[in-house]
Amino acid sequence: MLKARVVSQFSEPVNEPVDANGTLTRYKPGYWTEVVLDGRVLFQILNAKPAHAIVAFIYDKDNAVGKLNAQALASRMQTEYGMQEPVPIIAFDTTVDVTETEPFSFESDVTSVAV
DSSP states (O other): OHHHHHHHHHOOSEEOSSTTTSEEEEEEEHOOOOOOHHHHHHHHHHHHHHHHHHHOOEEETOOOOHHHHHHHHHHHHHHTTSSOOOOOEEEEOOOOOOTTSOOOOOSOOOSSSOO
C-alpha cells in the first residue's frame, strides 16, 4: 500500500484538479500528508506506555472545534489508559511565517511529558 501511495503521489499530474472544471489545482504532495501506522503495534505501545505512542494532540490554532476535539481526545486517552496527566495539546498557527516565528504553542497545562 505504501509503495502504491508514493507512486501515485508523484505521478502525473502532480498538480491534481480540485474542481469540476479542472481549472483549480493543488500540489498533491502538499496535501497527502497522512502517516500509515500498524494498528496492532500502536495498541501494544498504547497499552504498555501510552505517552510513547501518542506524545501530543496538535490542532490548527484558528480552529475552535479542533481545539475542543484535541482536549476531548487528551482527556479520553488519560482516562482509558490510566495516565497521571493527559498528553499535551499543541496549537499550530498556520498564519505565521515560520522563518520569523515559531508556529507551535502549548495550549494546555501540561508542558512536559513523563515517559
